[in-house]
Amino acid sequence: MGSDKRGAAYGIFHLSELLGVSPWNWWADVIPKPLDEVSIPSINTTSSPPSxxxxxxxxxxxxxxxxxxxxxxxxxxxxxxxxxxxxxxxxxxxxxxxxxxxxxxxxxxxxxxxxxxxxxxxxxxxxxxxxxxxxxxxxxxxxxxxxxxxxxxxxxxxxxxxxxxxxxxxxxxxxxxxxxxxxxxxxxxxxxxxxxxxxxxxxxxxxxxxxxxxxxxxxxxxxxxxxxxxxxxxxxxxxxxxxxxxxxxxxxxxxxxxxxxxxxxxxxxxxxxxxxxxxxxxxxxxxxxxxxxxxxxxxxxxxxxxxxxxxxxxxxxxxxxxxxxxxxxxxxxxxxxxxxxxxxxxxxxxxxxRAHMQQWYSQIFGPAAGQSIADLKWEYHQLNFERRPEFMGWSQTEPTRKTHFTAYNHFEAGDEAQKRLNRFEA
Missing domain, CATH: 3.20.20.520 (Glycosyl hydrolase family 115)
Structure with missing residues (x-):
């Protein structure tokens, strides 16, 4: 039941998630895990208005x-x-x-x-x-x-x-x-x-x-x-x-x-x-x-x-x-x-x-793999926050300015370039 057709749809898809179907089941091929039986606890699923x-x-x-x-x-x-x-x-x-x-x-x-x-x-x-x-x-x-x-x-x-x-x-x-x-x-x-x-x-x-x-x-x-x-x-x-x-x-x-x-x-x-x-x-x-x-x-x-x-x-x-x-x-x-x-x-x-990310990957890949994937993705985002991979050409405005060597220098300040490469390699 919903206050309008959207509310009813949200309720249906909430039940779908409880049954193990990811919202990304079609777009990202998240195949639901086959189950012999399903059990949904008797819980109050009355929804407050959205934020x-x-x-x-x-x-x-x-x-x-x-x-x-x-x-x-x-x-x-x-x-x-x-x-x-x-x-x-x-x-x-x-x-x-x-x-x-x-x-x-x-x-x-x-x-x-x-x-x-x-x-x-x-x-x-x-x-x-x-x-x-x-x-x-x-x-x-x-x-x-x-x-x-x-x-x-x-x-x-x-x-x-x-x-x-x-x-x-x-x-x-x-x-x-x-x-x-x-x-x-x-x-x-x-x-x-x-x-x-x-x-x-x-x-x-x-x-x-x-x-x-x-x-x-x-x-x-x-x-x-x-x-x-x-x-x-x-x-x-x-x-x-x-x-x-x-x-x-x-x-x-x-x-x-x-x-x-x-x-x-x-x-x-x-x-x-x-x-x-x-x-x-x-x-x-x-x-x-x-x-x-x-x-x-x-x-x-x-x-x-x-x-x-x-x-x-x-x-x-x-x-x-x-x-x-x-x-x-x-x-x-x-x-x-x-x-x-x-x-x-x-x-x-x-x-x-971070807790949300861990839960999200665990729902898709299972708790063990989900935790390690979330940790890996967290490090990936930390690296991207320093400098997006797409921006490593190091020009002020593409394509109107020439690219030049980055501040990740191999020969100064402790070889930040190699440290970044190593982190990405890992």
């Missing part, structure tokens, strides 16, 4: 693995990430007690709304759909904005075309569970086009948001304050917000990290009292300057805990969304992030992170 209201993932930089796999192997009939792939992702989210997604949006991927079965699948699974910091009003500009047809993505010179473009998506999505991203940046991950001074950018964003809320009142709810909306202060948008934007109180402020796991800022005393609250956009995977980290899970779990614990302390509890790239190989860190979003009371101090 964070909307808990989910951003599928991103998916052209490396997720999209080719979906296109060629899992869903060739779609030739892209489509409803079958999203159904598998949505089940994983429910098994991790999540309820929210920013869909994949790079040039290789069709826009989420291009196939009506995608949003329908989200509704079937009870997953709330939003869109990233660069995709206002559930629009995927990379796939859906065609310059030959629409002209420039410039609100100053092409206002009516852009408003009509947004309005069509609002009409299309009106009956679905959604969180509408407000504001405007460039077509992809770039700054807004057309504004010159900071004052012009502030005025433009306030005008844009006012027009977006009018669209919501026209098609979703006469009272836009009752429609979930988010304003993500990513990159240059944080500067614009800090320059004096007057943001409606019911809009959720989403604070970003710096792309490397350190959250830029948190809500101040006045912002903590906003009716729309605040949330966090966090990275466990990143493709961009100055340096990428896509190929390994290299963020220390205690850093994830430290930053999200601060966010929770400063009442950022409305939305937690994490960039997980292709999902793999971030299984553990994603599980940690989602478990914290579900019940932060279980993570009152940093030692509970």
């Amino acid at each position: 964070v209201k909307y808990r989910g993932i951003f599928l991103n930089d998916e052209c490396w693995g997720l999209n080719p796999w979906a296109s060629k192997t899992f869903e060739p009939e779609e030739g892209n990430i489509g409803p079958r792939t999203y159904a598998a992702i949505f089940e994983l989210l429910l098994r991790l007690r999540g309820n929210f997604i920013w869909p994949a949006m790079h040039p290789c991927t069709n826009a989420f709304y291009s196939n009506p079965e995608n949003p329908k699948t989200a509704q079937d699974y009870g997953i709330v759909v939003g869109s990233s910091h660069a995709e206002p009003m559930l629009r995927n500009n990379v796939d859906e904005w065609h310059r030959d047809e629409h002209g420039d993505f410039n609100f100053f010179t092409n206002r009516e075309t852009i408003l009509n473009y947004w309005e069509k998506r609002v009409e299309e999505s009106a009956g679905n569970e959604s969180i509408y991203t407000l504001g405007m940046r460039g077509i992809h991950d770039s700054g807004m086009v057309g504004a010159g001074s900071m004052e012009e950018q502030v005025d433009a964003l306030q005008d844009i948001i006012e027009q977006q809320r009018l669209l919501l009142s026209r098609h979703v709810n006469p009272y836009p304050s009752k429609v979930p909306q988010a304003f993500t202060t990513y990159k240059e948008v944080l500067d614009v917000y800090d320059a004096g934007m007057d943001l409606d109180d019911d809009i959720t402020l989403v604070w970003p990290d710096d792309n490397y796991g350190y959250i830029h800022r948190f809500s101040g005393p006045k912002e903590e009292k906003r009716a729309g609250g605040s949330g966090i956009y966090y990275h466990l995977s990143y493709w961009g300057r100055p340096h990428d980290y896509l190929w390994l899970s290299s963020t220390h779990p205690v850093l994830v805990w430290e930053e999200m614990a601060k966010a929770y302390y400063f009442n950022s509890r409305e939305i937690w969304v994490v960039n997980v790239g292709d999902i793999k190989p971030l299984e553990y860190n994603l599980s940690l992030f989602m478990d914290m979003a579900w019940n932060m009371d279980n993570f009152a101090s940093s030692p509970q992170v």
Whole structure:
């Protein structure tokens, strides 16, 4: 039983875990151990409300693995990430007690709304759909904005075309569970086009948001304050917000990290009292300057805990969304992030992170192997915290600056280079 379909699903999947089925049984081939009989103790499994209201993932930089796999192997009939792939992702989210997604949006991927079965699948699974910091009003500009047809993505010179473009998506999505991203940046991950001074950018964003809320009142709810909306202060948008934007109180402020796991800022005393609250956009995977980290899970779990614990302390509890790239190989860190979003009371101090890691690996590999694997992974994360393996080229900004010899010198300071190699070898 649940207060809604998600609550019922969480209950079912909780029982599934008690029977020995990992949330990662399909995505990571965690085969349940065959049992002759199962016994579930008579326990009170009444769940308290989750610590964070909307808990989910951003599928991103998916052209490396997720999209080719979906296109060629899992869903060739779609030739892209489509409803079958999203159904598998949505089940994983429910098994991790999540309820929210920013869909994949790079040039290789069709826009989420291009196939009506995608949003329908989200509704079937009870997953709330939003869109990233660069995709206002559930629009995927990379796939859906065609310059030959629409002209420039410039609100100053092409206002009516852009408003009509947004309005069509609002009409299309009106009956679905959604969180509408407000504001405007460039077509992809770039700054807004057309504004010159900071004052012009502030005025433009306030005008844009006012027009977006009018669209919501026209098609979703006469009272836009009752429609979930988010304003993500990513990159240059944080500067614009800090320059004096007057943001409606019911809009959720989403604070970003710096792309490397350190959250830029948190809500101040006045912002903590906003009716729309605040949330966090966090990275466990990143493709961009100055340096990428896509190929390994290299963020220390205690850093994830430290930053999200601060966010929770400063009442950022409305939305937690994490960039997980292709999902793999971030299984553990994603599980940690989602478990914290579900019940932060279980993570009152940093030692509970290591205990969580040991329990997680033990559930998958058995107590003996799980303990040794957790110890090995802890050392691996300690090494990555010193310097991510992807950053050993030691340049300031790739690919614009030359690489040079690292500070891990073989001939000074006790041969730190060899010590690092030895630790990795071990």
